[in-house]
Amino acid sequence: MAEQGKVIFHGMWASPFARGVKLALNLKGISYExxxxxxxxKSDLLLKYNPVHKKVPVLVHNGKAIAESLVILEYIDETWKxxxxxxxxxxxxxxxxxxxxxxxHEQLFExxxxxxxTDGEVQQKxxxxxxxxxxxxxxxxxxxxxxxxxxxxxxxxxLDAIFxxxxxxxxxxxxxLGIKFIVAEKFPVLFSWLMAIVxxxxxxxxxxPHQQLVQGLQRYxxxxxxxxxxx
Amino acid sequence: MAEQGKVIFHGMWASPFARGVKLALNLKGISYExxxxxxxxKSDLLLKYNPVHKKVPVLVHNGKAIAESLVILEYIDETWKxxxxxxxxxxxxxxxxxxxxxxxHEQLFExxxxxxxTDGEVQQKxxxxxxxxxxxxxxxxxxxxxxxxxxxxxxxxxLDAIFxxxxxxxxxxxxxLGIKFIVAEKFPVLFSWLMAIVxxxxxxxxxxPHQQLVQGLQRYxxxxxxxxxxx
Numbered sequence: 021m022a023e024q025g026k027v028i029f030h031g032m033w034a035s036p037f038a039r040g041v042k043l044a045l046n047l048k049g050i051s052y053e054x055x056x057x058x059x060x061x062k063s064d065l066l067l068k069y070n071p072v073h074k075k076v077p078v079l080v081h082n083g084k085a086i087a088e089s090l091v092i093l094e095y096i097d098e099t100w101k102x103x104x105x106x107x108x109x110x111x112x113x114x115x116x117x118x119x120x121x122x123x124x125h126e127q128l129f130e131x132x133x134x135x136x137x138t139d140g141e142v143q144q145k146x147x148x149x150x151x152x153x154x155x156x157x158x159x160x161x162x163x164x165x166x167x168x169x170x171x172x173x174x175x176x177x178x179l180d181a182i183f184x185x186x187x188x189x190x191x192x193x194x195x196x197l198g199i200k201f202i203v204a205e206k207f208p209v210l211f212s213w214l215m216a217i218v219x220x221x222x223x224x225x226x227x228x229p230h231q232q233l234v235q236g237l238q239r240y241x242x243x244x245x246x247x248x249x250x251x
Numbered sequence: 252m253a254e255q256g257k258v259i260f261h262g263m264w265a266s267p268f269a270r271g272v273k274l275a276l277n278l279k280g281i282s283y284e285x286x287x288x289x290x291x292x293k294s295d296l297l298l299k300y301n302p303v304h305k306k307v308p309v310l311v312h313n314g315k316a317i318a319e320s321l322v323i324l325e326y327i328d329e330t331w332k333x334x335x336x337x338x339x340x341x342x343x344x345x346x347x348x349x350x351x352x353x354x355x356h357e358q359l360f361e362x363x364x365x366x367x368x369t370d371g372e373v374q375q376k377x378x379x380x381x382x383x384x385x386x387x388x389x390x391x392x393x394x395x396x397x398x399x400x401x402x403x404x405x406x407x408x409x410l411d412a413i414f415x416x417x418x419x420x421x422x423x424x425x426x427x428l429g430i431k432f433i434v435a436e437k438f439p440v441l442f443s444w445l446m447a448i449v450x451x452x453x454x455x456x457x458x459x460p461h462q463q464l465v466q467g468l469q470r471y472x473x474x475x476x477x478x479x480x481x482x
Binding site: 072081084086087088090091092094095098099111112114115118119122123126156160 | 303312315317318319321322323325326329330342343345346349350353354357387391
C-alpha cells in the first residue's frame with residue numbers, strides 16, 4: 021500500500037455520520053488515530069478543524085482537515101486508491117451513487133432524529149414521512165439492483181456507508197422506539213441490503229456493543245423529549 | 252474532442268440551479284439540445300427523468316438521466332475530460348471545492364428564496380441570517396484565495412458555477428429587492444470573485460436579458476408575497 025501519511029479521525033462513538041466514515045476507513049484498511057469528541061463540550065481542535073459546522077466527523081490528513089461525511093468519503097476514495105473502490109468507475113453509476121447518498125443524507129437523517137426526540141402525534145407524522153421516503157429509496161435501490169449496481173452485489177462503497185450510517189444501529193433503534201423501519205415485507209430490497217451490510221466482517225468488528233448503543237440512544241431520546249416538553 | 256453523445260438539458264430560463272449547469276456545459280464546450288420546462292405544469296419527461304425531486308436541472312446523456320446540480324456538475328467533469336477541469340486534481344483541493352459548493356447549495360439558496368418571498372420582519376430576519384452565512388463564506392473563500400485555490404485565480408469550476416448559480420442575477424436581485432448582498436466593503440473576496448465570474452465571455456453569452464430577469468423575479472416575489480399573506 022502507498023504511504024498513507026498521518027490520519028486522525030475525530031468522531032463520537034454513537035454518531036451515525038462518524039459510523040459511515042469509520043466504515044470507509046476500515047474498508048480501505050487505513051490506520052488512524054481516533055479522537056473521541058464530547059459533543060456537549062466540544063474540543064478546541066474540533067472547533068479549529070470544523071469552524072463552519074462544529075460537528076463530527078472530521079478527518080485530518082497530514083494536518084489538513086476535511087469535514088462533512090460525503091466530502092470525507094470522496095476524499096478517502098480519491099486519496100487511497102489502493103484497496104476497494106468506494107465509487108464505481110463509470111460516471112453514470114457514480115452519479116447514481118452520489119444522487120442516492122445525497123438523498124439519504126438530506127432526507128432521512130433529520131426525520132430519524134425527530135422520531136427519536138418526539139412522541140404522540142408529532143412522532144407519528146414523522147414516522148409517516150419516514151415511510152414515504154423509505155418507499156422512494158426502496159424504488160430507487162430496486163432500479164440499481166436490477167442494473168447490478170447496488171453495493172452489496174458488487175463492492176461496498178459510499179452509498180452503502182451512508183445507508184449503514186443511518187441504519188447500522190437498527191436493532192438499538194427497534195429496542196428504544198419499539199418501531200421496525202426496514203421491514204422485509206414492506207422494503208425487501210432495503211432489508212436484504214441492510215442485512216448484507218451488517219453481516220460483513222468489517223462492519224461486525226466496528227459496531228459498538230448493542231446495550232451501550234441502546235443506552236446512548238435512550239439518553240438522546242429522553243433529553244429530546246424533555247426539551248420539546250419545555251418549549 | 253471525444254465523441255460527446257446525445258445531450259439533452261432540461262432547464263428553466265430563470266432557475267438559478269439550471270444556470271450553474273448551463274455554465275458548466277458551456278465551459279466544457281458541450282453541444283446540447285435544450286428543453287425549457289414550465290415548472291407550473293411539469294412535462295411528463297421531467298417527471299420521468301427526475302421522479303424523486305421533480306425539478307430542473309436534469310441532464311440526459313445518451314438516454315440516461317442525471318438530476319441534482321452538484322451531481323450533474325461532477326458527472327459533466329468526469330464524462331467530458333477534454334476542456335477545462337471543473338474540479339482541481341489534488342484530492343484536498345477537491346474536498347475544499349466540494350465542501351463550499353455544498354455549503355452554498357444547502358445554506359444560501361433557501362434563505363435567498365425566502366428573502367424574495369417575504370416582507371417586513373420575516374424578511375429582515377432572513378436578511379440577517381443571509382449576512383451571517385455570507386460572512387462565513389467570505390472567510391472560507393479568503394482562505395482558499397490565500398492558498399491560490401479559488402476559481403477565478405485558476406480555472407473556473409464547480410464552486411464558481413454554484414456561486415454563479417446563486418448570484419449570477421445579482422443586478423436583478425438588487426433592482427427587485429432594493430438590497431445589495433455582495434457589497435465590496437463588507438465582502439471584498441466574494442465581490443471580486445463575483446465580478447470576475449460575470450465578466451467571463453462564456454458567462455456574458457449565456458446570461459438572460461436583465462429586464463427579463465427583473466420581470467421574472469418580480470413575478471416570483473409577488474406570488475410569494477401573495478401566498479404568504481393568505482396563510
